Amino acid sequence: MFIVNSESQSASLKIPREELNRRRILASARELFIKNGVDNVNMHQIAKTAGVGQASLYRRYSDKGDICQEIAYEEYQPLFDEVQAFLDQPPETAPLDRLYHVIVRYVSFLEAKVPWLCEVSRASTGHRPLQSPLCQWMRNISRNLLNEAVERGDVSGVDIPYTIEALLAVLHNIDYHLQDEGFTSQRVLDGLQRIFIEGLKAHDVNGDGKVALRRRKNESESGKCT
Numbered sequence: 001m002f003i004v005n006s007e008s009q010s011a012s013l014k015i016p017r018e019e020l021n022r023r024r025i026l027a028s029a030r031e032l033f034i035k036n037g038v039d040n041v042n043m044h045q046i047a048k049t050a051g052v053g054q055a056s057l058y059r060r061y062s063d064k065g066d067i068c069q070e071i072a073y074e075e076y077q078p079l080f081d082e083v084q085a086f087l088d089q090p091p092e093t094a095p096l097d098r099l100y101h102v103i104v105r106y107v108s109f110l111e112a113k114v115p116w117l118c119e120v121s122r123a124s125t126g127h128r129p130l131q132s133p134l135c136q137w138m139r140n141i142s143r144n145l146l147n148e149a150v151e152r153g154d155v156s157g158v159d160i161p162y163t164i165e166a167l168l169a170v171l172h173n174i175d176y177h178l179q180d181e182g183f184t185s186q187r188v189l190d191g192l193q194r195i196f197i198e199g200l201k202a203h204d205v206n207g208d209g210k211v212a213l214r215r216r217k218n219e220s221e222s223g224k225c226t
Contacts, residue, residue: 018060024050025057026074029067038068038119065125072121076134079109083141095149100197102141103171104189110174111185118175130168138171139164146200155200167196 028050032041043064047057061067083102091098110117121132142164149155170177170192177183 021050021052021056022060024052025060025067026071029064030071033068033071033120034116038064038116038123063125065123065127068120069124069126072117072124073133075113075117075120076137079105079134080137087141094154095145095152096154096197096201099142099145099149100193102138102145103167103192103196106138106171107174107185107189107192110171111178114175114178130165130172135168135172139168142167149200158200163196163200167192 025046029041029046032045032049041064043057043061044054046064046067047054050057061070083105086101086105087098093101121127121134124132143160146155146158146160146163150158150160170188174188177188178185
């Protein structure tokens with residue numbers, strides 16, 4: 001005799017049908033995108049796999065781009081939450097080192113989801129290069145940490161907005177670097193650290209060593225060394 005778990009049944013009954021359909025649609029689309037690639041999946045396939053009528057599908061999503069957009073948001077959220085929890089802690093390292101930590105998490109996150117999530121992001125409704133929710137989030141965090149580094153005197157004479165856009169241009173094409181160029185994630189991270197972290201730390205616009213001296217002073221006060 002088949003027995004239905006009363007707790008599971010009760011939980012299911014509390015979820016509105018629209019929400020259940022939404023979950024089925026997104027889970028089915030995600031599965032199809034990973035298996036076949038975004039370009040090779042259509043709305044009919046998504047509806048069929050999800051077990052919903054096409055009318056129900058189109059009532060919620062006007063096209064595949066809308067589905068991609070919602071999947072991307074859901075996939076990004078764990079990364080956003082993890083990094084925010086890290087940044088909310090009392091800082092134990094310098095701003096540039098915290099920025100590198102965020103970069104490491106960003107690259108590791110996308111490496112595990114290449115290529116399908118990059119395809120989903122680019123296929124999202126209204127997608128513009130370097131303007132995705134992920135890029136906007138990374139832009140804001142980078143701006144805050146680099147401005148903090150400037151205030152501490154860790155860097156000087158740096159064009160912060162352009163530096164951020166240069167960093168994002170690299171991160172935006174992480175799937176190209178990993179797949180097409182065959183770079184390892186460690187090679188990518190080493191390059192990013194050399195250019196955007198150590199390169200900024202070493203920047204001395206006046207050539208008088210003041211930035212380096214100020215940095216050593218900050219490290220001494222915090223009990224940290226490099």
